[in-house]
Amino acid sequence: MIHQYKLNGYNIILDTYSGSVHVVDDLAYEIIALYENTPKDEIARKMLDKFADMPAITVKDIQETIADVEELKQDGQLFTVDEYKDLSINLRNRTTYVKALCLNVAHTCNLSCQYCFASQGKYNGDRAIMSYEVGQRAIDFLLENSGHHRHLDVDFFGGEPLMVWETVKQIVAYARSKESIYNKSFRFTFTTNGVLLNDEVTEFLNQEMYNVVLSLDGRKEVHDRLRKTINGKGSYDTIVPKFQEFVKKRGEKEYYVRGTYTHNNVDFTNDIFHIADLGFDKLSMEPVICGPREPYALTEEDLPEIYHQYEILAKEMLRRGENGNGFTFYHYMLDLSEGPCIQKRISGCGSGTEYLAVTPWGDLFPCHQFVGDEEYKLGNIWAGITRPELQGQFKESNCYSKPECSDCWAKLYCSGGCPANALHATGSLNGTYNFSCDIFRKRIECSMMVKVAETFREMEKEELA
Incomplete structure (x- = not known):
């Protein structure tokens, strides 16, 4: 799965499952958009038509760019497959x-x-x-x-x-x-x-x-x-x-x-x-x-x-x-080189499992946004977790347990989103709060663009040094 967008003069391509971020020219951007579902000769014809007013772009340029895309795919940096879905299967049973x-x-x-x-x-x-x-x-x-x-x-x-x-x-x-x-x-x-x-x-x-x-x-x-x-x-x-x-x-x-x-x-x-x-x-x-x-x-x-x-x-x-x-x-604050491990990307914030909220009376809730909702009280600080079946729901709530996340390019950045927001918006921990998702995706796009711009800025400084 890839995600393409243009922002602040940059053509940015994210490969979802490898995490690779590419900044490409207009020709590569258009070819990548067609690559998976269009024969190579048809891609070439479409590119010649699209860039007809740019004689500097030749058939050779198009063929070389297609070859570059193919190489990136073979290297696992474009159009990578999802190798992580199976990791989510046993999340409920993990300690x-x-x-x-x-x-x-x-x-x-x-x-x-x-x-x-x-x-x-x-x-x-x-x-x-x-x-x-x-x-x-x-x-x-x-x-x-x-x-x-x-x-x-x-x-x-x-x-x-x-x-x-x-x-x-x-x-x-x-x-x-x-x-x-x-x-x-x-x-x-x-x-x-x-x-x-x-x-x-x-x-x-x-x-x-x-x-x-x-x-x-x-x-x-x-x-x-x-x-x-x-x-x-x-x-x-x-x-x-x-x-x-x-x-x-x-x-x-x-x-x-x-x-x-x-x-x-x-x-x-x-x-x-x-x-x-x-x-x-x-x-x-x-x-x-x-x-x-x-x-x-x-x-x-x-x-x-x-x-x-x-x-x-x-x-x-x-x-x-x-x-x-x-x-x-x-x-x-997006780390594109040494971000969270894949287990953390799938399992999310840890509410109800690794992270708990404690009320003035010592009751335990999945996080501060659940406090006051007795249906989601997990136990207390003396007896511990007294509702393991409820905790299990939080263990398995992730970007692979939510059907609407399946085709989302940003799912490994939000881990399926906030369980509290999902519950309050949809009535289910495994629901998706679409409004929040829309905002999150935009923030990821902008943060990636900032990282791209900062990277180019540093490269320019090194070249001048």
Whole structure:
């Protein structure tokens, strides 16, 4: 299976199963499009007709290009067959160990964001905070069930985790005390709206957190429209100076400023560029997840503009990178040479298997997006997984278990997509949320183009050196 597209002056060919990415001229691009289903002599005739106004393209050129395509096919770089389908057959029966927990330490929040998937932090339930005892047991559960995994991840999430700050510090200290005993190491991530950031918090986060996610939607009018305090006031003016100070002190350590775009700001690149101009260089911007009847819900009619915005973003990233003021965009971080292994590409994010969410009461869910849906409660941190048959559904949910993924060129990049999105959109873990798929494919196209352009730029620099 191949995928062909043109973007920013490049003719790009992706061979799905080998992962090879080719940048070709117009002649090769047209020949590759015909190659599998058209006799070679007919390809030659079609090319002579198509390029009749370009006398520099001769029969010899066409024949040589066809031969080049044939050679790439023989070398396993074009039109490769799917050798991975059989790997997915036994995914349900494989043994998995937990390597990451999302600790929902606060089912409460000091903001009242209108689009919050967690129902303003309450997850459609009662407000609650996690006790140290529950957090301690969650760390023990992770250690006991981590198997061969040496590096363990713990995400502090909410609601707003800074509302239980002392408990967070205690949990971190407890986990650190167990590292040498179990020969494990913890990487902590923290997601915050920034309202309660101060010098003490900043110092601790910068010392202990592998990554920190800062929530900011972009321009003041965009951010304040949906991210308000419980008193109905916008939060932009409160958090932006705090975020700027935090990032200045963070140095080279990982962080992301993460925003959400909605139907209200389909021109979301203006929000990304605004955030970059504030001094932030590690950015993410996600499409809103909400019911289709919400006034800010994205629609099918928005897709053409969304595609256009991702192209604008890719080109501007290249321009800024060339000028020395570039930034990283999370969804364009694509490694074309040493990416995830094929098992990971098939099995996906690990929700419900290697990754679990823990509520303030110690209940286990497949991930934070399932929290509050009792139908998907897997067990608890004391008894462990009490519904192995449900966990089995997550083990086998992948790009080969979903019929609509069979002909998708991007399936080995998304692993079948987000199970939560599939469930909420279709009612099935093995469904496909087509709107999300469309956006994902566009982001992959743009990220590949960025990598192609950066590669050519480096080659040019080497030639001039």
